[in-house]
Amino acid sequence: MMKRLTVMLLLFCSSCVQLGGDSQPLSYYLLQPNEAAQPVNMSSASNVVLEPVQLPTYLDRPQLTTHNNQHQVIVAPLDRWAEPLEENINRVLRENLSRHLQETRVDSAIRTSSSNNLIVNLTVNRFDGILDQQIKVDIRWTLTAGKAPEPLQQGRFKVETPIGAGYSELVRELNSALDSFSYELAQELARQQ
Secondary structure, three states: OHHHHHHHHHHHHHHHHHHHOOOOOOEEEOOOOOOOOOOOOOOOOOEEEEOOOEOOHHHOOOEEEEEOOOOOEEEEEEEEEOOOHHHHHHHHHHHHHHHHOOOOEEEOOOOOOOOOEEEEEEEEEEEEEEOOOEEEEEEEEEEEEOOOOOOOEEEEEEEEEEOOOOHHHHHHHHHHHHHHHHHHHHHHHHHOO
């Protein structure tokens, strides 16, 4: 009985010490549109419809995620996305494409029957990295005209870039990769005209 009471008292004291300790503040991150987006000339008037980005479930969380060399996913305890990652990627891509394709309306709306609409469907396979090694971004894309059953074009964007040990560098390089993807996608959209 005395042993059980001692263990309970030690556990209680341990939790009191943890509650009274200094807590570390959370850090919040956002991907940002490219302010210096390079214009891409699109010859005819089209609307670009960006469908919601599809993310793997492991990325659909507030915390930043990384991997390690043992294929484990690591969820950052104090580093968070300031908004859902899917919404952040959609917003940044929409803004980047609008800046690249200056005369083209880029929207995230329901498909219409207009043949002038280019529908962009994106599946993000990877959008993370291994701290102190590299980021890994892997995005598959499909372009469709209006409600056409067959895609006009399909492709894949992959990039691996060295990074340091911090989450701010991880986010900066993920943002840079998204900028590069936006430019490549804008060029592909212009080629479809």
